[in-house]
Amino acid sequence: MRAEDVKDDLVNVLFTEEQIHGKLAEMAKQIEADYEGKDLLIVGVLKGAAMVMADMARSFTRHVDMDWMAVASYGSGTKSSGVVRIIKDLDIDIHGRHVLIIDEIIDTGLTLSWLTSSLRARGAESVEIATLLRKPDALQMPVDPKYVGWDIPNDFVVGYGLDYREKYRNLRDIGTLAPHIYS
Template structure:
């Protein structure tokens, strides 16, 4: 598994420090609000776990499964809701917690879907922002790191369901996915 990593982009220590910083800012910004963290499985679950522990105020969580990739490395552009929320969000302050904002197609679709359900507010927290690949007109409100246009794995991010358990974010060697 480690042999497939071209290089480490973000270390475990860098991730931990950034998540703590983001949690402190979110805690400040959402003081007195009815916060619901909405997470897109599976990639964002590791980030959510650390982020919610860094948020120092009452918050609930709910999950969606949204797909636009399949088993490839490029987005198909077709968004499919595999699992919807269990929680009613009307009047709630929603923070979508994402692992990576890439083309933005999926997140733009998801944001509009949730906006139609009349929440009090919707904001986006993403661990990684890859602006070079953006196709949709969407920006995150909280950004951990802006990264180059590389295929990244680890800390929840995968290639074909592998590498999610790496404790860092690394760049996957191209020969792994161009076989």
């Protein structure tokens, strides 16, 4: 689905699919350089990071192990619930591994702050974060991602894995959701 397919639902398009692919390729190149010679495990945070993780992984020119976690701090609305729950845990033992968490957005920071602490406590050699988007004005918890695609305003955005009530995840672009949709 493209932005023009849901144009009445969006205020504007922040990033096109082409811009997103370019940014992910740029980030993958830097990650490869930083982890050269290291055994890297990338961990996608479901459901939102599915698109980002898949496209970033395809941009690598080296082998990486991949796993997924599903953690949630969002309910069905537009605000964080404040409680983090593990819905699906890792299948791979991370003890002594270099772990790179891949997420689509850092909003309040609650989920990723909790997740990085949890993975470090499991004995990972290192735990870093790569995120396509970050909302600096929305941060409530200290989160310091090593790789950030773009900083964006504190607006409700959808597309490329980002949803509103499970819709818009398959939007190829990222846009600001019109308030009449969620008001």
